[in-house]
Amino acid sequence: MYKAETSLRSLGALPVGVSLKSQYYQMVLERAPSIAFFEIHAENYMVDGGAHHRFLEAIVEKYPLSIHGVGMSLGSAEGISKDHIKRFRDLVDRYNPTLVSEHLAWSVEGGHYLNDLLPLPLNEETLNIVTDNVNTVQDALGRKILVENPSSYMAFNATTMPEVEFLSAISERTGCGLLMDVNNVFVSGRNMGWSPEDYIDSVPVDLIGEIHLAGHLIKDVDGVELRIDDHGSAVSDDVWALYRRLIERSGEKPSLIEWDNNIPDFDILHNEASKAQAIMADIENDSLKESA
Known part of the structure; x- marks a missing residue:
C-alpha cells in the first residue's frame, strides 16, 4: 500500500499554493506570506547541496511542500x-513532501533529455507503457503520485481513447491520483476543437x-x-470560469498557481492565489446556505 498524500486540512482551510522561485526565497523567509504550500520542480533541486x-x-x-x-x-x-x-527519490526522502506529481508526457530519447513535454497517442499500447512506468516510480518512492493531464496542440491518428478515459485507466491500474491542470484542459480543448466544459464535467x-x-x-x-x-501570465477569465466549474463538482482541492516565465513580483502571484481562495470560499458558502 503506497503512502498517500497528507490530508487536505493539513494545508489549511483554503489550500492554495504557488510556485516557489529563487527570486522569492528571501522574501518568503522574511515576510512569511499567507500561502498554504509551495511547489518546486524536482529537477531544479537534484543536487546534494548549494544555496537552493x-x-x-x-x-x-x-x-x-x-x-x-x-x-x-x-x-x-x-x-x-x-x-x-534515484535522484528524484532522494529528493522526496529528504523533504517528505505533501504531494508528488509528474506529467503524462515523454521527454527522453536514447538517454537524451528534450527541453519539452511531448504528448502521446492515447491507446492501449501507450497505456501499458505509462502504467508500467507509473508503477516503477511509485514502487521506487513507496508512495502514490499524481499524474498531470497534458496540453495538446495536434491530434494523433493512433489515438483511440478519450483523454479522461486514458487518465482514469492509469489510475485504476496503478492507484495513482490525478493532477488536473485546468489551463491545460482549456488550451487543449481550444486547440483541438473539443469542449473544455465537457471534459471538466466528465473527469x-x-x-x-x-x-x-x-x-x-x-x-x-x-x-x-x-x-x-x-x-x-495571469490566469485567464476563461480558465477561472473552468476552475469554478470544477470546484463546484469536486469541493476544495489543493490548488496551485504556476508562473514559470516572466516571473512577476510575489504580490501579483499572491493575488492570483487569493482569487482561487475566493472561488473556493464562495462555493463552500453557497453549499452551506443550501444545506441550512
Whole structure:
C-alpha cells in the first residue's frame, strides 16, 4: 500500500499554493506570506547541496511542500532512467513532501533529455507503457503520485481513447491520483476543437489530488488561433470560469498557481492565489446556505 498524500486540512482551510522561485526565497523567509504550500520542480533541486537547498530547508520548516517532476518521462517506451528516479527519490526522502506529481508526457530519447513535454497517442499500447512506468516510480518512492493531464496542440491518428478515459485507466491500474491542470484542459480543448466544459464535467473528481492554474499565450499561426501553455501570465477569465466549474463538482482541492516565465513580483502571484481562495470560499458558502 503506497503512502498517500497528507490530508487536505493539513494545508489549511483554503489550500492554495504557488510556485516557489529563487527570486522569492528571501522574501518568503522574511515576510512569511499567507500561502498554504509551495511547489518546486524536482529537477531544479537534484543536487546534494548549494544555496537552493539551504533556502528550501528553511522554507519547508514553515510550509508544506509539493514536488512536481518535469523530466521523469512517464510516456517513454524505453522506461524510466534509474539514475533519474534515484535522484528524484532522494529528493522526496529528504523533504517528505505533501504531494508528488509528474506529467503524462515523454521527454527522453536514447538517454537524451528534450527541453519539452511531448504528448502521446492515447491507446492501449501507450497505456501499458505509462502504467508500467507509473508503477516503477511509485514502487521506487513507496508512495502514490499524481499524474498531470497534458496540453495538446495536434491530434494523433493512433489515438483511440478519450483523454479522461486514458487518465482514469492509469489510475485504476496503478492507484495513482490525478493532477488536473485546468489551463491545460482549456488550451487543449481550444486547440483541438473539443469542449473544455465537457471534459471538466466528465473527469472523476475523487481521483484529483491537486489542481494547477496558469496563464497561456495566444498566437496567430497563418490565421489560426493557437494557445500555448507558457505559464508566463495571469490566469485567464476563461480558465477561472473552468476552475469554478470544477470546484463546484469536486469541493476544495489543493490548488496551485504556476508562473514559470516572466516571473512577476510575489504580490501579483499572491493575488492570483487569493482569487482561487475566493472561488473556493464562495462555493463552500453557497453549499452551506443550501444545506441550512
